[in-house]
Amino acid sequence: MADPHARSTIRILHVDDDPDFVALTAEFLTHEDDRFEVLTETSATAVLDRLRDEGEEIDCVVSDYQMPGMDGLELLRAIRTQLPDQWLPFLLLTGRGSEEIAADALNAGASSYVRKGGPDTYEYVATRIHEDLQRARAEQNSARFFTLADALDDPVYVLDNEGQFTYVNDALTALVGYGRGELLGSDPSVIKDEKARAAGERHLARILSDDGPDSVTFEVEIQPKSGDPIPCEDHMGVLPYEGTDFQGSVGVLRDISERKARERALTEAKEHYRVLVEQNLIGLYITRGTELVYHNERFAELFGYPAESNVLAGESFLPLVEAADRERLEENLTGVEADHGESLREPYIGVRHGGETVNVELLARGIDLDDEPAVIGTVVDVNDDDERLWQLRRERDRLEESTSIVSHDLRGPLSVARGHVELARTGDDAASGDALSTVADALDRMDELLAELLTLAKQGEVVSDREAVDLPGVAESTWRNVATAGTTLEVTADGEIDADPGRIKAVFENLYRNSIDHTDGDVTVTVGDLDADGGARGFYVADDGPGIPADERTAVFESGYTTADDGTGFGLAIVAEIVEAHGWRIKVCEGRDGGARFEIRDREYPIRPRS
Structure with a gap:
């Protein structure tokens, strides 16, 4: 028609x-x-x-x-x-x-x-x-x-003008655990408590008001047939009117459990970081140019001054590092201040009051202070071998990295999603379908980034409990999780190593995926021992793909770095986090067959023959 x-x-x-x-x-x-x-x-x-x-x-x-x-x-x-x-x-x-x-x-x-x-x-x-x-x-x-709606991965529902379900798609039944027959003809009380139902009615009233929006998005808890409540976003609109009669409403749910967990984790990390600063476990400073505007007690104490806040305020930061480091410190502070929002973390040789030197690590980030650019940062004594403080530094660094990734990498998919939602509202069927498909892709991209980010945060925790792990066994079992047609695994490694079994699997899986994703056509991956005087001191994972250019071999371990159009840039960053958490070292070089070769060495726990 x-x-x-x-x-x-x-x-x-x-x-x-x-x-x-x-x-x-x-x-x-x-x-x-x-x-x-x-x-x-x-x-x-x-x-x-x-x-x-x-x-x-x-x-x-x-x-x-x-x-x-x-x-x-x-x-x-x-x-x-x-x-x-x-x-x-x-x-x-x-x-x-x-x-x-x-x-x-x-x-x-x-x-x-x-x-x-x-x-x-x-x-x-x-x-x-x-x-x-x-x-x-x-x-x-x-x-x-x-x-x-049937083709969407997101749960979709339709309520009639009496507030009863007239349609639910497969994704919604999968989310809540009820069959269609249990939902159709019933009201939302099946999957929503009184608070959630009241919120839905309140937002529907907004849409139906004379000056109300076309749709609203709000958070709601969905009660599944079994298990804990599921935090969701509800994107609600109304069905087209027939004359002046209200026909009902339509909604799209999105499970935000992972996002809420991530938000809680970041909130807890930020609170933990705040406590560390307030308890003077980390040196905190603010500068404008090279002048110290503020510092806490720990900062003064670290450089050999009385443990008082702001005893060095108004002084230059530069004399607190060796002469050879001062030009670099000045360039870094002024550069971060000028590039508002950028951050850096670098080592320096500090000079304590009285001339004694101390190795410190300085973190700096550009901020606005009283509507003018400034720098806020922390200083940690890296000579201190106390295990607790070493872990605190790692937590601080991971918080910094997580915040940066969330603000940068998710901005693109969010912009894509918002733009195509507006396109979908034009009402053109073909354009709406394409736009919603693009929105779904963008949201899937965000889900993938958040999942990888959570993995990155968890894998960086220091390994305290190790078990004997059979290298050939873990290499072959993890291969079955990622192998695709045209891929081959060869295992020459023959020994066991003390490691966290779960995280060592993640190392192999991410290295395998990296080889497969960056090779067009067939690829052969090899796992072998690294020989050294006195026995094997590690293992390697190599492929016969195109390899990694020498000038990119350090950058590949940075979070967010990827050369693939659909890559997250977290795979090798996760590998590096796990390696560091074990106290190991990793480097990438050219393989014997011209591909990429990742070498992981362990000085403290060498590979030994299988028991």
Whole structure:
């Protein structure tokens, strides 16, 4: 069915074996509504031929019942069978009829059944045509919506004007654990508590108000059939009105459990970091240029001054490091201040009051202070071998990295999602489908980044409990998790190493994925021992792919660094975190076959023969 709203006319195809009657009907209908354009045929087969013509735009069929060769009911069944994608209203207009014929017509898919009569009949026919067109458009839009909703990975629901479920897709039933039969016809109390239902009603009232938004997004807890409540975002809108009558609402849910967990983890980390600063376990400073604007007690104490805040305020930071480091410190502080929001972490040789030197690590980030650029940072004594402080430094660094990644890497997918949601609101079906598909891709991208980010944060925790891990066994078992067609694994390693079993698996899986993702075609991956005097001191994972250029071999371990269009840049960063958490060392070099070779060495726990 073509959209008559896109044209100024409504094209009606009328078929009757009486040429005089079709001419009379055309005259009366065009008199009733000057938007009607009545096309006529005298046989059912001619109607089918015209409907099969893709260039012909027909909005409605009006047919006689008794016709030679193929009657009106047979024509109706042929249209519904042979042209199922055409949402054409079909009005049966007949001089002879009965309740049985009327029932057969409606059961076969006729939109209306009208007995022929005098001139007043055509006023009724014109009214029926308008109502049937409106209903057909609503059914067509509904079918398009449900087709799209069924294809979405996000849970989708529709509530009628009484607030009862009339549609749920597979993703929603999977989320809540209820079957369709348990949800359809029920109200949201099945999956929402009183607080959540009240929130939904409150936001729906906003949409229905005269100056309300077209849709709203709010957080809600969904109660599954079993298990804990699931935090979700509910994107709610209303169904198109039929006249002035409210038809119901539609919603799309998104499980935000991982995001909420990440937010809690970041909040806890920030609170922990705040406590560290307040308890003077980390030296904190603020500078403008090279001048110290503020510092805490620990900062002064670290450089050999009385443990008081701001005893060095107004002084230059530069004399607190060796002369050879001062130019670099000045460049770094002024550079970070100028590049607002950028950060750095570098080692320096500090000079304590009285001339004693101390190795320190300095972190700096650009900020706005009283509407002017400044630098905030921390200083840690890296000579201190206390295990607790070493772990605190690692937590601080991971917090800094996590915050940077979240603010940078998720900004792109969020912008894509917002832009295509606006495009979807244009109402064009094809554009809406493409836009929603792009939104789904962008949201999936964010989910992938958040999952990788959480993994990165967890894998960096210091390994305290180790077990004997069989290298050939873990190399082969993890390969089965990632192997694809055309890939081959060769294991020459023969020993065991003390490690965290779960995290060593993540090392192999991420190194395998890196080889597979960056090689076009077949790839062979080799796992072997690193030979050294006195026995093996580590292992390597190598491939025969294109390799990694020498000038990129350090950068590949940085979070967010990737050369793949769909990569997250966290795979090798996770490997580096796990290696460091074990106290190992990793480097990348060229393999014997020209590909990439990752060498992991362990001085304290060398590889030994399997027991």
